[in-house]
Amino acid sequence: MTATETQDHKALREAVSALGKRHGRETDPTRLWSDAAELGYIGVNLPEAYGGGGGGISELSLVLEELGAAGCPLLMMIVSPAICGTVIARFGTDAQKQQWLPALADGTRLMAFGITEPDAGSNSHRITTTARRDQDTGDWLLTGRKVFVSGVDIADATLIVGRTEDARTGRLKPCLFIVPRDTPGFTRRPIDMELNAAEKQFELVLDDVRLPADALVGDEDAGLLQLFAGLNPERIMTAAFAIGMGRHALAKAVEYARDRTVWNTPIGAHQAIAHPLAQAHIDLELARLMMQKAAALYDAGDDMGAGEAANMAKYAAGEACVKAVDQAVHTLGGNGLTREYGLARLITASRVARIAPVSREMILNFVSHQTLGLPKSY
The missing domain is CATH 1.20.140.10 (Butyryl-CoA Dehydrogenase, subunit A, domain 3)
Incomplete structure (x- = not known):
């Protein structure tokens, strides 16, 4: 890498900065999200084959920085295209990519990300949300709790970090599951925050949430x-x-x-x-x-x-x-x-x-x- 930006990056900065200044201090980011998506900024890191810009995190971070500098950062950019979009693009099945990436890229669908738990904090090895197989149907059953999950109320689904048992060692290893917002047993409660932000924080409860086998993102053994x-x-x-x-x-x-x-x-x-x-x-x-x-x-x-x-x-x-x-x-x-x-x-x-x-x-x-x-x- 070099310490200087390319001309393309400089041009992108100027364009995003201009958009941010037009919006200013937005109290409702919906309109800005729509405008940024229409210009290709929301999905700039996602593959071109799925409607994205074909760039990377370098370009996406530039977009978020410039919107923040204009006083209107979009918090869900961290979650929807950066985390969830990247994971699905790298590890998702063809069906998952077709279902989610075009909509994440054009901003018409959002995805939240649930990892933090009340008793685990930053220790991903202590996550207690577990997923087990229904031997009769092949479905997954998820049980657990998550806290400080941003934007669940506006997201179409949440990428949940759970743990499954390794058949060879018996140890639990992390796995990721796409949980649609209205799945039975998947409930949310807003957390009363002093923080003044458009995106709300939620506690999630997963009570034997039943998911089809293809809700698992990527390889069960990739961990x-x-x-x-x-x-x-x-x-x-x-x-x-x-x-x-x-x-x-x-x-x-x-x-x-x-x-x-x-x-x-x-x-x-x-x-x-x-x-x-x-x-x-x-x-x-x-x-x-x-x-x-x-x-x-x-x-x-x-x-x-x-x-x-x-x-x-x-x-x-x-x-x-x-x-x-x-x-x-x-x-x-x-x-x-x-x-x-x-x-x-x-x-x-x-x-x-x-x-x-x-x-x-x-x-x-x-x-x-x-x-x-x-x-x-x-």
């Missing part, structure tokens, strides 16, 4: 390979989400610092104001470089290399975003907490990039164990 095919894009896209948000906050702070005059001097002339904003810009640019590296590795098929880079990108972007938002609010003072400027809502939203889909502490664990070779404390 973690298929799971991380979705988790690496999730981390890269979360980084894009954070960088876009940080850029949006920083742009507002820079504009304010340039225009706000006290004692005949713009406040941005003071180093106490200017230097923290410059540092925020540097941190966001560094995070973007790591995000681009992670996306390039993933698109090149280097899943192992992408795993390390994706975690680092998500960590760096989350930290940079929180600092940029905090400094932006501080720059505006009382105005930073008004609805007019729209920064106060980002104080809570920026923390999402630190917490989800994996906490900063778990990323530090990953780097210390996997990269540095240090022993585990657990």
Whole structure:
């Protein structure tokens, strides 16, 4: 990979930025989603054979970053085309690809992703949602719970991470299942969040949810390979989400610092104001470089290399975003907490990039164990 973007990427940035600016601070993302899909942005990473743009996570992360920088990020881009679309494109059956990819690409159907559980948190090895075969019919029966699942109410189906028993070892291994929204036994409850976002969070209960044999995505024995095919894009896209948000906050702070005059001097002339904003810009640019590296590795098929880079990108972007938002609010003072400027809502939203889909502490664990070779404390 190179540190400079191609002309195609620059052109895509400009086009997406223009779309974002036309929409501005959307309270309902439905219209923006439709417009972005019509222009080919939602499915830019999906195969051309199924109506996508034939690009990769590099292009999709660019789209999300620019929409975020315009103040109108689409959270479901992380879930529907990035995680679910990627997993189905890589591992789905021909029938699953035909059924889902064209509709995910043109934005007419959405898919949610359910992995987190109340007692498992970030530990995918402790997932208790289990799938067992009905020996008479060949159907799957899923039982378990999921929490903090975004957009279940607007998604046509949810890609559920469960565990099946390995016939040879008896051990449980992760598998992925497509669960349509109205499947009997599949219920949802909204989680009351302080976070002000258009996409709602849900707790899911699967009570002996019966699925046909072809609801299983990919090979039953592939296990973690298929799971991380979705988790690496999730981390890269979360980084894009954070960088876009940080850029949006920083742009507002820079504009304010340039225009706000006290004692005949713009406040941005003071180093106490200017230097923290410059540092925020540097941190966001560094995070973007790591995000681009992670996306390039993933698109090149280097899943192992992408795993390390994706975690680092998500960590760096989350930290940079929180600092940029905090400094932006501080720059505006009382105005930073008004609805007019729209920064106060980002104080809570920026923390999402630190917490989800994996906490900063778990990323530090990953780097210390996997990269540095240090022993585990657990």
